[in-house]
Amino acid sequence: MLIRRQEKYQLKEHQLTSEVNYQRRRLLQGLALSTAAASTGASAFLGLGDKTPPLAKRQALQAKATGEGDYLALTPEVKILNYNNFYEFGTDKGDPRRYAQDLVTNPWQVKIQGEVHQSKTLNYEDLFRQFPLEERFYRLRCVEAWAMNIPWIGFPLAALLKSVRPTMNAKYVGFQTLYDPKQMRGQASWRIGGGINYPYQEGLTIAEAMHPLTLIAVGLYGKTLAPQNGAPLRLVVPWKYGFKSIKSIVSIDLLEKQPETTWNQLAKDEYGFYANVNPHVDHPRWSQSTERFIGEGNLFSAKRQATLMFNGYAQQVADLYQGLDLRKNY
Numbered sequence: 157m158l159i160r161r162q163e164k165y166q167l168k169e170h171q172l173t174s175e176v177n178y179q180r181r182r183l184l185q186g187l188a189l190s191t192a193a194a195s196t197g198a199s200a201f202l203g204l205g206d207k208t209p210p211l212a213k214r215q216a217l218q219a220k221a222t223g224e225g226d227y228l229a230l231t232p233e234v235k236i237l238n239y240n241n242f243y244e245f246g247t248d249k250g251d252p253r254r255y256a257q258d259l260v261t262n263p264w265q266v267k268i269q270g271e272v273h274q275s276k277t278l279n280y281e282d283l284f285r286q287f288p289l290e291e292r293f294y295r296l297r298c299v300e301a302w303a304m305n306i307p308w309i310g311f312p313l314a315a316l317l318k319s320v321r322p323t324m325n326a327k328y329v330g331f332q333t334l335y336d337p338k339q340m341r342g343q344a345s346w347r348i349g350g351g352i353n354y355p356y357q358e359g360l361t362i363a364e365a366m367h368p369l370t371l372i373a374v375g376l377y378g379k380t381l382a383p384q385n386g387a388p389l390r391l392v393v394p395w396k397y398g399f400k401s402i403k404s405i406v407s408i409d410l411l412e413k414q415p416e417t418t419w420n421q422l423a424k425d426e427y428g429f430y431a432n433v434n435p436h437v438d439h440p441r442w443s444q445s446t447e448r449f450i451g452e453g454n455l456f457s458a459k460r461q462a463t464l465m466f467n468g469y470a471q472q473v474a475d476l477y478q479g480l481d482l483r484k485n486y
């Protein structure tokens with residue numbers, strides 16, 4: 157986000173056919189999903205030819221369709237899998253796709269601890285069976301002014317938090333991504349990792365964390381997450397800029413004090429703790445009033461659309477910020 161790069165990808169129309177309606181019907185029927193579609197055209201997308209490693213295998217997931225976001229035109233899966241921010245693997249949009257495929261996501265452990273009566277550790281399998289899985293279509297808005305619509309599978313973070321019984325002192329929730337420089341080349345190199353002081357960390361107020369829209373995602377497009385999207389579990393907070401939605405989480409801490417967060421530490425005047433999507437508060441270096449929606453078609457023809465207050469979720473979340481000056485608390 158501090159480093160600007162020209163995108164050189166050329167996409168061909170035939171590679172980008174969204175298979176969503178087909179997939180969605182399959183999901184509702186409880187059938188296994190096709191894995192072929194997502195890999196089609198990936199190497200062409202990246203302009204890497206044969207050097208692109210095969211995509212990590214993803215398992216089909218069953219989830220209850222909630223109808224949340226059903227009106228959204230989804231971003232094709234191939235773009236969700238190939239255009240990413242995951243600085244642990246490099247700052248180029250294609251780097252997570254290129255360099256994350258060997259990330260060991262199973263076995264996995266995530267600890268939920270701190271101001272709780274009953275801390276717990278979830279293992280890989282627990283992620284898919286302790287809480288009922290739901291499918292929700294959400295808008296995702298990156299602070300860099302691009303946007304996607306993504307069909308997530310996951311469970312409300314609130315369900316997990318309630319299960320550990322927070323104490324009265326729990327005012328914030330902090331999250332950390334895996335720290336493993338052997339697997340994550342950006343953690344082993346200041347230059348490749350974009351100058352971030354790893355591990356990547358994020359935070360929410362307890363009210364934000366308990367909000368029913370706040371999701372722990374374990375899948376998308378009917379399958380477990382790809383490593384580049386934050387397998388095996390990541391946060392999704394749809395009314396906030398994408399950098400809040402931390403990937404590949406290993407610890408969730410209930411805290412009395414507001415935690416430090418990665419992008420805020422890196423550039424305080426550009427990235428706040430709240431990071432609510434807001435068309436009226438510009439980034440110091442660019443406008444936030446419009447966004448480039450990544451849908452069908454090539455990246456250059458991506459259409460500009462208006463940015464929505466709280467990314468379109470104002471009705472559900474505006475109450476959380478009553479009395480807060482959103483210009484100061486950006």
Ligand SMILES: Nc1nc2c(c(=O)[nH]1)N[C@H]1C(S)=C(S)[C@@H](COP(=O)(O)O)O[C@H]1N2
Nearest residue numbers: 240241242243298333356385398399401403
């Ligand atoms: N650990 C970690 N989480 C991260 C990031 C990152 O660099 N590292 N990038 C964030 C940003 S800026 C965005 S926009 C989203 C992108 O998610 P996606 O690549 O799955 O679309 O992930 C967020 N989560």
Ligand SMILES: [Mo]
Nearest residue numbers: 298299398399
């Ligand atoms: Mo982002």
